[in-house]
Amino acid sequence: MTTAINDLPEQMVKWRIEEWIRDYKFMLREIARLNKILDKPEFPKQKLTAAYGYEAMMPRGSRGISQAELKQLDHREKRLYKYLAIVEYLDRAVNDLEGDKEKVIFDCMLEGVSYTQIAVHLACSRDTIRKIKEGIIAKIAMKVKKDKFLQKLRLIDK
Numbered sequence: 001m002t003t004a005i006n007d008l009p010e011q012m013v014k015w016r017i018e019e020w021i022r023d024y025k026f027m028l029r030e031i032a033r034l035n036k037i038l039d040k041p042e043f044p045k046q047k048l049t050a051a052y053g054y055e056a057m058m059p060r061g062s063r064g065i066s067q068a069e070l071k072q073l074d075h076r077e078k079r080l081y082k083y084l085a086i087v088e089y090l091d092r093a094v095n096d097l098e099g100d101k102e103k104v105i106f107d108c109m110l111e112g113v114s115y116t117q118i119a120v121h122l123a124c125s126r127d128t129i130r131k132i133k134e135g136i137i138a139k140i141a142m143k144v145k146k147d148k149f150l151q152k153l154r155l156i157d158k
Contacts, residue, residue: 013141013150020086021137024110027083034080082156089149093140105132 020027090110097103101122108118115133119126144150 010141010145013144014137016150017137017140017144020090021109022112024087024090025112027087031080031083031087034076034083038076038080078156082153085149085153085156089144090140093143096139096143097136102132102136105129106136109133109136 094103094106097106104122105118108121113121115126115129119129122129
């Protein structure tokens with residue numbers, strides 16, 4: 001018996017969103033790294049001298065990319081597209097938040113700032129920050145379910 005992605009319990013969706021927020025900076029760094037790897041052109045190494053004798057008769061290896069390298073490249077590209085989709089989704093989620101306080105807290109969460117530091121910055125208690133954070137996560141979770149974003153991510157992983 002399989003569960004449809006959109007039928008996941010709301011708490012699991014919230015946990016996944018918290019994980020995305022926590023890993024936001026990591027995903028940005030990984031996107032930059034993968035872009036550097038995937039955008040690097042590779043030129044085949046060519047011998048500029050002619051081969052004579054036995055060397056000319058010997059079989060040569062392929063100058064292209066091996067199947068293992070292609071498969072690994074596919075995994076990297078999938079991971080890149082997945083991280084790009086999540087980062088873009090979180091960046092657009094700011095537009096659905098109400099009030100500057102929610103937006104500041106969300107931005108601080110994406111930057112990896114602790115609740116205590118956010119509370120000091122906004123001059124309120126950690127409990128207040130926690131309650132606002134839970135409201136932010138709930139709003140994003142509703143939007144994720146409405147947009148069927150988890151299903152779109154699943155398509156990228158296939």
